[in-house]
Amino acid sequence: MIEFENASYSYTGGELLSDVSLSVSSGAFYFITGPSGSGKTTFLKMCYGALIPNSGGIRLFDYDVRQMSRDEIALARRKIGVIHQDCQFLDHMSVTDNITLPLAVSGQDRLSDNMNLKELLSWVGLKGRADALPPELSGGERQRAALARAVIMSPDIILADEPTGNIDWEMSQRLLQLLVELNKMGKTVLLASHDLSLIRLAKSQVQARVLRIANKRIQLAGSNL
Amino acid sequence: MIFFYKKIGGLISGDLQRDRVVPPTGYTASLTTFTSAAMAFMAVFAIALSIAASRLSDHWSAALARSSTLRISAPAPQMERQLNLAIAILNSTPGIKSAQVISLEEQRTLLEPWFGPDVPIENLPMPRLINIDENSSGYDGQSLRLRLIADVPGAILDDHTKWRRPLVTAAQRLWVLGLFSIVLMAATSAAMITLAARAAMSANSQVISVLRLIGAQDNYIAAAFVRRFTFRTFTGASLGSAFGAASVYFFPSQKVHLSIFTGLGFQGAEWLWLLLVPPLMGIVAFIATQRSASRVLRGLS
Numbered sequence: 001m002i003e004f005e006n007a008s009y010s011y012t013g014g015e016l017l018s019d020v021s022l023s024v025s026s027g028a029f030y031f032i033t034g035p036s037g038s039g040k041t042t043f044l045k046m047c048y049g050a051l052i053p054n055s056g057g058i059r060l061f062d063y064d065v066r067q068m069s070r071d072e073i074a075l076a077r078r079k080i081g082v083i084h085q086d087c088q089f090l091d092h093m094s095v096t097d098n099i100t101l102p103l104a105v106s107g108q109d110r111l112s113d114n115m116n117l118k119e120l121l122s123w124v125g126l127k128g129r130a131d132a133l134p135p136e137l138s139g140g141e142r143q144r145a146a147l148a149r150a151v152i153m154s155p156d157i158i159l160a161d162e163p164t165g166n167i168d169w170e171m172s173q174r175l176l177q178l179l180v181e182l183n184k185m186g187k188t189v190l191l192a193s194h195d196l197s198l199i200r201l202a203k204s205q206v207q208a209r210v211l212r213i214a215n216k217r218i219q220l221a222g223s224n225l
Numbered sequence: 226m227i228f229f230y231k232k233i234g235g236l237i238s239g240d241l242q243r244d245r246v247v248p249p250t251g252y253t254a255s256l257t258t259f260t261s262a263a264m265a266f267m268a269v270f271a272i273a274l275s276i277a278a279s280r281l282s283d284h285w286s287a288a289l290a291r292s293s294t295l296r297i298s299a300p301a302p303q304m305e306r307q308l309n310l311a312i313a314i315l316n317s318t319p320g321i322k323s324a325q326v327i328s329l330e331e332q333r334t335l336l337e338p339w340f341g342p343d344v345p346i347e348n349l350p351m352p353r354l355i356n357i358d359e360n361s362s363g364y365d366g367q368s369l370r371l372r373l374i375a376d377v378p379g380a381i382l383d384d385h386t387k388w389r390r391p392l393v394t395a396a397q398r399l400w401v402l403g404l405f406s407i408v409l410m411a412a413t414s415a416a417m418i419t420l421a422a423r424a425a426m427s428a429n430s431q432v433i434s435v436l437r438l439i440g441a442q443d444n445y446i447a448a449a450f451v452r453r454f455t456f457r458t459f460t461g462a463s464l465g466s467a468f469g470a471a472s473v474y475f476f477p478s479q480k481v482h483l484s485i486f487t488g489l490g491f492q493g494a495e496w497l498w499l500l501l502v503p504p505l506m507g508i509v510a511f512i513a514t515q516r517s518a519s520r521v522l523r524g525l526s
Contacts, residue, residue, distance in 0.1 A: 050437075070522075071442045078440035088435050092248045101246070102439040149439065 001026055001157060001188060002047050006056035009042055016042045018216040019056065024190065026156070029183045029206050031199050032192040033221065034213035040192035043213065044161050047190065048080045049073035078106050081150025085162035087142050089134035096121075096130045099148045106153065124148045124178065140171035147178055157188045164198060172198055180206045243445070244452040246432055253421040253428070257454060260417045261461030261510070262468070264410045265502050269469025271410065272498050273476075275403030277488045282396030289389040293366075295324075295355040299379040308353055311377045315357060318372075320364030327354040352379075414458070414506060415513040422454055422517040433525060447518035451511060458510035462503040470499050 002024040009017045017039045024030065024047070032040050045051040046058055049065050058065045060076050068076070089098045100117065121127045124144040129137065137145060143163050150158055160179060164172035176198060183189045183206055193199065202208055212221040295315070299307045308326055315324035327335075332354065333346050366384055373380040426433065436446050473490055491498070 071444075074437065074440050074442045076440075077438070082438055084438075088431055088438070090246055090248075090432055090435055093245065097245075101435075104243070105436065105439055105441040105445055153440075 001061060003059040004046070004056070005058070007046065007053040007058050008055045009046060009051055009053050015216055017046070017213075017218075020046075020218050021056075022211070022218060024157070024188060026188055027183070027186050028188055029180070029202070029208040030188075030190045031202065031208050031210040032190060032213065032218075033194060033196070033199060033210060036194060038213040039216060040194075040213055041161050043218065044082075044159050044190065044192055047157075047159055048077055048082055078102065078153055079156045081147075081153070081155040081158045083143065083146045083150050083158070083160040083163045085165040087146035087163075089142070089145070091134050094131050094133060095126060095137065095145050098134060099145060099152055102149060102153045120148050120152065125174070140167040140174070143167055143171070143175055144178070147175065151182060151187075155187070157190065158182055160189070160191045162193055163191070164193060164195060173201065176202055177205075243449050244456070246436060246449045247425070247429060247453045248432070251425060251428060253425040254457060257418060257421045257457045257510075258461035258464075260421075261414060261458040261506050262465035264414045264417075265462035265465030265506055266469040266472075268407055268410050268502050268506075269466055269473060269499060271403050271406040272502075273473050273489050273491060275400050275407075276491065276495055276498070278396045278399035278403060280492075281488055282393050282400065285392045285396065286389065289385040289392075290363075291359050293357040293359070293382060293384040295357060295373070296352045296381045296383065297355070297377060297379050298352040298381075301350075304353060307377050307379060308355070311355055311373065311380055314369075314372055314376060315355065318364050318369055320359055320362050322358045322360040324355055324357050327356055411505070411509050415509050418454060418458060418510045418513040419517045422450060422514040423521060425454075426450060426518065426521045430525075433522070443519070443522045446522060447515060450518050451514040454514040455507050455511045459503050459507040462506035466499050466502045469502075470496070 002022075004020045004022040007017070007020045008015060020043070032043060034040055042051060046053060047060075049058075049060055049068065052058075052065055060068070060073075061079065063072065063076070065073065090101070093101070096117065099120070118127070121130055124147055126141060126144055126148065129141060129145075134142065134145070143166075147160075147163075158179065163175055163179075167175070172195070179189050179191060180202065191202075199208075199210060203210075210221040211218050295311055297304070297307050297311060312324055312326065315321050329346055332351065333342075333344065336344060336346065366382065370382055373382060433446055436449075476489055
């Protein structure tokens with residue numbers, strides 16, 4: 001699905017990630033952990049083609065991202081659901097319109113047969129907030145709306161960048177539960193978080209691989225988190 | 226060209242709600258509508274000026290081309306004889322419909338603006354004038370002059386060419402100036418809309434970022450802005466054209482268009498020209514926003 005081959009990324013301030021080699025397997029659950037500023041967000045952005053490596057390569061669904069046009073990357077993104085810590089919405093549109101926006105963007109006028117909008121809203125706990133505007137939502141509600149938007153196209157991969165950063169522990173558990181459910185449906189999940197207690201909780205529910213970013217490199221973490 | 230038609234087609238068809246992703250408010254909305262309304266209003270006057278100039282040019286050309294003047298200078302005792310001879314020659318000349326001696330009373334009226342009403346014209350050595358009306362085929366001026374030289378030596382034929390040419394040239398230049406003004410207004414509109422579109426895209430960088438995150442291709446994002454700006458411009462231009470049309474309609478005019486001021490307006494089917502203003506402004510907005518959006522999106526990659 002996503003393959004890193006000695007990929008490095010540097011910015012004007014210096015190198016952020018160095019020599020990353022990794023193959024993201026289908027249906028796996030990955031935790032990416034590391035201290036703030038270690039490069040977790042950079043790694044996830046490279047996973048969906050928002051950042052292109054300066055050296056080495058990344059293959060996204062068997063295509064070399066360096067050879068892909070902006071429109072080809074956009075098409076690939078439709079197979080990847082992304083949730084950010086500061087999840088952004090179109091504030092003038094309702095929660096429902098925001099969640100279904102990926103369908104409009106991809107030219108689909110309705111949900112797939114096995115997906116129902118009411119069920120989706122109910123699944124993420126936003127059934128009563130369908131007509132609310134994003135600024136009216138709480139932090140937890142925003143994260144769940146972002147999750148609903150991320151999965152509405154039934155993507156192969158879910159990327160979550162510190163999704164629990166702005167919400168309380170109870171809501172974090174609920175969000176994690178939803179991600180675990182998605183993984184059990186066969187979706188690949190990459191969750192970046194510095195919250196080790198969340199990772200410990202997840203490991204009790206799902207077989208997750210933990211990747212640790214340190215010194216600009218990614219390594220498989222041991223079991224003693 | 227096919228690409229352009231496809232783009233226009235995409236604007237009309239496809240996801241009709243596409244422009245909803247762009248927030249409906251913001252100062253660029255009123256700026257675009259106001260600018261296009263103002264430009265359309267001025268475009269209506271430029272069109273009216275061009276049409277009036279063209280009409281006046283035709284009117285002057287036709288009126289002056291169909292008539293000529295024969296001036297006869299002769300001593301008083303011979304004047305009547307020369308007039309009769311000239312009339313006889315003119316009446317026998319092919320292409321001349323009628324020839325009439327302008328009476329002294331009419332000559333006095335013609336001179337009144339310069340000499341006042343009480344000028345004793347009978348006592349002045351004034352030349353006499355014969356007004357010549359041509360038929361549609363016109364006459365051969367060269368052979369008429371030769372015949373007049375032989376029989377009426379004091380006669381000078383003036384076919385109004387020296388008067389007609391500068392008037393027609395002036396009217397034609399005015400027509401070109403009107404067209405140039407319209408092109409200039411379209412260019413100014415394009416520049417303003419480009420600036421407004423760029424400002425709107427900068428102000429809505431979050432919208433672009435969200436759309437890219439969920440897999441929107443550049444043409445989808447660009448079309449959202451293009452559609453919004455095209456319809457705003459079309460709306461503004463429709464309002465401006467309507468106000469312009471009303472202003473021209475109530476502009477004082479005369480049936481006989483003697484000057485550019487009294488002839489400014491539209492007649493009959495000429496009003497239909499105004500229907501072209503909003504769609505043309507829309508096309509200008511479409512092209513300007515499309516180019517601007519493509520550039521901005523390329524820069525954001």
